[in-house]
Structures are given as C-alpha cells and as structure tokens.
Amino acid sequence: MPPPPAARADVVLVGGGLANGLIALRLRALRSDLRVVILEAGETLGGRHTWSHFATDVGEAVGAWLAPLIVHRWDGYEVRFPGHRRGLTTPYLAISSDRFHAVVSAAMGEDCWAGSAVEAVAGDRVTLADGRVIAADCVIDGRGPAPSPALALGWQKFVGLEVELTAPHGLTRPIVMDATVDQLDGYRFLYSLPLSPTRLLIEDTRYSDGEALDRAALRADIEAYARGQGWMIASVVREEIGVLPIALAGDIDAHWRAADTARVGLRAALFHPVTGYSLPDAARLADEIAALPVLTTATARACVEARSKQRWRERSYYRLLNRMLFRAARPDQRFRVLERFYRLPQGLVERFYAGRITLADKARILIGKPPVPISAALAVLSEQSVFPGGVQT
Numbered sequence: 367m368p369p370p371p372a373a374r375a376d377v378v379l380v381g382g383g384l385a386n387g388l389i390a391l392r393l394r395a396l397r398s399d400l401r402v403v404i405l406e407a408g409e410t411l412g413g414r415h416t417w418s419h420f421a422t423d424v425g426e427a428v429g430a431w432l433a434p435l436i437v438h439r440w441d442g443y444e445v446r447f448p449g450h451r452r453g454l455t456t457p458y459l460a461i462s463s464d465r466f467h468a469v470v471s472a473a474m475g476e477d478c479w480a481g482s483a484v485e486a487v488a489g490d491r492v493t494l495a496d497g498r499v500i501a502a503d504c505v506i507d508g509r510g511p512a513p514s515p516a517l518a519l520g521w522q523k524f525v526g527l528e529v530e531l532t533a534p535h536g537l538t539r540p541i542v543m544d545a546t547v548d549q550l551d552g553y554r555f556l557y558s559l560p561l562s563p564t565r566l567l568i569e570d571t572r573y574s575d576g577e578a579l580d581r582a583a584l585r586a587d588i589e590a591y592a593r594g595q596g597w598m599i600a601s602v603v604r605e606e607i608g609v610l611p612i613a614l615a616g617d618i619d620a621h622w623r624a625a626d627t628a629r630v631g632l633r634a635a636l637f638h639p640v641t642g643y644s645l646p647d648a649a650r651l652a653d654e655i656a657a658l659p660v661l662t663t664a665t666a667r668a669c670v671e672a673r674s675k676q677r678w679r680e681r682s683y684y685r686l687l688n689r690m691l692f693r694a695a696r697p698d699q700r701f702r703v704l705e706r707f708y709r710l711p712q713g714l715v716e717r718f719y720a721g722r723i724t725l726a727d728k729a730r731i732l733i734g735k736p737p738v739p740i741s742a743a744l745a746v747l748s749e750q751s752v753f754p755g756g757v758q759t
Contacts, residue, residue, distance in 0.1 A: 374501050376400040377661060381407075383412060384648050396657075403502075418461075419645050432461075432649060448546055461645070505627065506655075516617045517617075519611045520573060520688060522574075525579070525581055527589075529600075530564060531598060553573035557569040572584075615751075616635075622675065627667070628666040631644055638719070686747065
C-alpha cells in the first residue's frame with residue numbers, strides 16, 4: 367500500500383524532553399502563527415525527571431516565564447562534607463516531569479504527539495515508526511545526548527527515589543550535597559529534596575569515569591542512607607535515573623561537523639560542564655530560537671551551533687576544574703575538591719553555577735593549598751592531556 371500523505375507543520379520538535387519542551391512553550395507564546403508539533407516516543411513529555419536550578423542561574427525575564435513550571439521553591443540549601451557543613455541562602459527551585467508534561471501538553475494541544483516513535487530525521491521531514499511522515503521547514507532534534515568522539519567526558523550518574531516516609535523528615539530546605547557518605551565509584555554524594563513533611567526525593571549521585579549504572583546497588587544505598595538519617599520508608603512513589611555528561615575536553619568544531627541536524631540540549635553540548643545541568647542553557651536558547659526572524663532548519667542550526675561553540679569556549683576554565691577532579695584527584699578523594707569550593711563566598715558560588723565567574727573568581731578558586739597533588743594538577747592543565755587528537759579551545 368502507498369504510504370499515507372505527509373502531514374505538514376512549520377516546526378517539528380523531535381523528542382519531548384526539557385530543551386524541546388521549553389522551545390515549544392516559547393514558540394506558542396511568541397509565535398502563535400506557526401504550527402509547531404512536538405514528537406515524543408513515550409506516553410508523557412519529560413520522562414521521569416526532576417529539574418532543579420538556583421534562582422540566580424537565570425535572569426528575571428526567563429524566571430518569569432519558567433514560573434508556571436515550578437513546583438517547589440526553597441529559600442536556601444545545605445551542603446555537608448566530612449570537614450564542614452554549610453547553609454546557603456540562594457533560592458533553589460524544582461520542576462517535576464509531571465508538571466512539565468501538564469504545562470507543555472496543555473499549551474500544545476493536539477500538536478503534542480506523545481507515543482510517536484521516530485524512525486528517521488531529515489532537515490525537512492520526520493518519518494515515524496508507523497510510516498507516517500510530517501514535513502516542516504524547521505526540524506529540531508532534542509532526543510538527549512548522543513555519543514561523540516569529539517568530546518572527552520566524565521559522567522554524573524544517579525538514581526533517585528521519591529519516597530513517602532512513616533514520619534516527618536524534619537528538613538526545611540534541600541541537602542544539595544551530602545558527601546559524608548562512603549566514597550564509591552568516584553565522588554559520591556546524596557541529594558535530598560523535601561517535597562512535603564513526609565515525602566523526599568533522595569538521589570545517590572556518583573561522579574565517575576565510566577557511564578555504567580547499577581540501579582539495584584544505588585537503590586540499596588539510598589535505602590541504607592535513609593535508615594542512617596532516621597528516615598523509615600513507607601513506600602517508593604517513583605524512581606528516576608540519569609547519566610549526565612561532564613565535559614573534560616574536546617573539539618567543539620568537530621562535534622558540530624559531525625551533526626547532520628539542528629540539535630538542542632545535551633545533544634548540542636549545551637550543559638553546565640561541572641553539574642551536567644542543562645535547564646538554564648535550554649531556557650535561554652528557547653528565547654533565542656523564538657526570536658529568529660525566519661525559522662528554518664538551517665537558521666535554527668546556525669543559532670544553536672553558534673551558541674554551543676560560544677559557551678564551550680567561554681567555559682574552558684570549568685573543563686580545567688573537571689580535569690582536576692577526574693584526572694588529578696584520586697577517585698576516593700574527589701570530594702575534597704568540592705569541600706574546598708564550598709568554603710568560598712556565596713556570591714562566588716552563585717556566579718560559578720550561573721556560568722558567570724569573573725577573573726577574580728577564577729583566581730580565588732585556585733588560590734591556597736590545592737586539594738589535589740600539584741604535579742597531578744599541572745599534568746592536566748592542557749585539554750590535550752586528555753584529548754590528544756583534538757584542538758585546545
């Protein structure tokens with residue numbers, strides 16, 4: 367039988383994750399004349415995730431349009447290390463995948479195509495697994511990270527359990543890092559978000575050299591941590607997992623030469639090099655794409671590629687810190703790098719996470735007794751120390 371006739375849209379967003387969902391919201395708000403279709407293989411947008419960020423990571427304008435997605439806001443957070451504990455007053459915000467799906471799908475209406483697996487992506491059309499074709503002037507690929515031989519990466523791996531407890535946990539603000547635990551598979555910390563007096567999201571996170579993730583082992587470690595905190599789990603509400611890239615070095619130009627589509631999100635190397643978080647970059651990019659006077663695959667790609675390369679070059683210092691963490695520190699001693707960092711002034715910490723550190727901040731981070739052997743630190747100063755085939759950028 368002949369294939370069904372192609373459907374038509376102005377913009378097709380392939381993948382219903384964070385980056386494309388935010389682009390969809392901005393196009394709906396600012397370019398209502400365009401037909402925008404978002405394709406997601408799963409039954410809901412956003413998968414099973416919680417996206418968090420500091421209020422200082424984004425400007426007021428971006429924060430305003432993100433507001434409908436926010437489900438929790440805390441007026442500060444805590445970090446714990448073997449050598450010290452600290453509370454900071456930077457507001458911390460979280461978006462749940464349930465809220466993300468509700469807001470984006472409501473905005474998109476019948477142009478939210480959940481349960482639509484994709485077979486092939488081209489610059490002017492997308493072919494679905496069931497044979498349907500949707501043609502568009504602009505096709506944007508946001509299906510998450512893809513392997514890239516042009517980038518040298520470490521990994522931030524985690525399993526998170528949203529749990530209901532038998533009694534109140536007593537937390538009034540998140541514990542963003544609790545590194546007082548056994549250091550397993552690299553730098554390890556527990557992350558706890560208080561969602562209600564008796565509900566927590568507890569994540570066991572490892573900064574590791576490899577991306578293999580033993581879900582069962584990390585679930586057991588989370589349960590052991592909860593018991594150690596005096597929290598008795600009555601039920602597990604849901605589970606989320608993640609393996610996020612941590613940038614060490616690479617050739618961003620080669621990365622983009624290998625791209626045959628307009629990529630966004632993690633696939634475009636748009637993420638904070640140290641945390642792996644992509645929400646601030648994704649939100650700013652959504653505004654930029656919505657502001658393009660002509661929206662085609664070529665103009666979208668040019669916009670994203672320019673932004674990706676600019677951010678990569680601006681963030682070379684962050685990759686240096688990552689090389690010190692992953693290559694200069696022993697895996698069981700990596701926590702000392704973050705422990706030392708969290709003794710620095712709160713304003714510097716905020717600028718660091720927002721990607722706005724100054725020359726003075728860079729010097730302040732490195733001044734003093736280094737948390738790694740000096741000889742090991744000197745050996746990883748150059749990106750070519752871990753990526754000999756590329757160019758230092």
